[in-house]
Amino acid sequence: MLWVSLPDQRARRELYWMSRMPGTRVRAMARQEPVGDIEWVPSTYRRPITRFVEAGALAWVRGLDEQPPQEFDWVTSLELCSLVTGQASRWRRAARASGARRPLQAVITWENLPDQPLYKVPPYRQALNSCRDADLLLCMVDAARDHLLANDFDDELIRVVKPGVDTEVFHPAERPVEEPVVVFASPLADNKGIDRVLDAMAIVRREIPEARLRVAGRGPLEHLVRAAAEDPSSGVELVGSLDTAGVADLMRSAAVSTTAPRPTWKWTEQLGLAYLEAQACGLPVVTTRCGTNDEAVQPPNSLVDDDVEELAEALLAFLRDPAHRAAVGAANRNHVVAHHDLATQCVAMGAAFAEIEALHAR
Structure with a gap:
């Protein structure tokens, strides 16, 4: 497989999962060295805009045309409207125009907005x-x-x-944490x-003065956390x-995990791997309803409205x-092991690729 990365793609996500699919060898065009058993092609990008979060999708990778199509069964990229996906499409079409089947x-894709304004x-x-x-x-x-x-x-x-x-x-920790420690592990945005x-x-500390919040992450609102x-x-x-x-160690030091996402004009929460990580560590999750995060955060965890008092009350509960x-x-730990174990899900992803390959072989 040839993987064409976005310039700012996060490690241990989609590219890493592809490399974990059984019987799969991956060559990745990427700016940063990827995690996992992956052949890395250090790549640069033409990126005309850098000032907003979608700028990562508005970038072209240099050198894709130098990759020999006959060496690959698949070319894969992330997200429908990223320009590297458009590049991969053109590269694939050029190869198959000559009569090649591969x-x-x-x-x-994670996209969950039916009417995505970026389109x-x-x-x-x-x-x-x-x-x-x-x-x-x-x-x-x-x-x-x-x-779709x-x-x-x-x-x-x-x-x-x-x-x-x-x-x-x-x-999970060997023993559930008894102290009232809450963890936030997400971008500080x-x-x-x-x-x-x-x-x-x-509000929580008015009721439970010993309650503490541990925050992991970086981002534009870091100054608020530093001041606190x-x-x-x-x-x-x-x-x-x-x-x-x-x-993982941070999760195991806490009693509850929380975030409070809110939609923007072109984004809403899609799933949230941090929710799954917290649940795998045996923590309950408290968060706000946003987009389709109910696919990850289900009862008896707490999904509340975007309201500070409701968030505080759910944490207090x-x-x-x-x-x-x-x-x-x-219960969260059991659910994640049953439905979101990494090795199992990578096998399932490989099966999806194999099914399409079989259709083409016929």
Whole structure:
């Protein structure tokens, strides 16, 4: 497989999952060295805009035309409207125009907004339309399938395989944490709601003065967390950026996990791997309803409205009742092992590719 990365693609996600599919060898064109057993082609990008989050999708990788198509069964990229997906489509078409049956093309998508406003922007719309003759559209959430159908994609090309987490790295503590410690492990950005969480914890501490909040992450609202952490009366601790093992250790040091996402004009929460990681560590989750995060956060976890008081009350309900949160945490662990184990889900992703390959062979 040839993987064509976005310039800022996060490690241990889609590319890593592809490398974990049985019998799969991956060559990745990427700016940063990827994690896993992957052949890396260090790549640079032409990126005309850098000032907003979607700029990562508005970038072209250099050197794709130098990759020999006959060496690959698949070319794969992330998201329908990324320009590297459009590049992969053109590269694949050029190879197959000469009569070659390979490579096939796969596009992985999380997109859950049926009417994504970015599709109105010409470069993104062109990339989207270039996917219409892809061979496999691999959805990470059920809502992505709904999104594709709403945008007139062929259902026969769509497969849904939910993502997994490493349940050996993310495992519960030997004993449930008794102290009222809440963890936030997510980007410190407006759309992830760290400001809401800080306000909610101030309410929580009126009822449970010993309650504490541990925050992992970086982002534009980091100054809010730093200011709170500098106040000894806040109960806030900023631990900064952590690697995978560090996040797992942080989860195991807490009693409850929380975020408070809110939609923007072109984004809404899709699933949230942090929810799965917390649940794999045996924590209950409290968060706000946003997009399709109900695919990851299900009862008896707490999904509340985007309201500080409701968020605080849901946190208090778990912090006041150690037996209840232990029971919910155990149920969460069992659910993740059954439905989101990384090795199992990577096998399922490989099966989706193999099914399409079999259709083409016939």
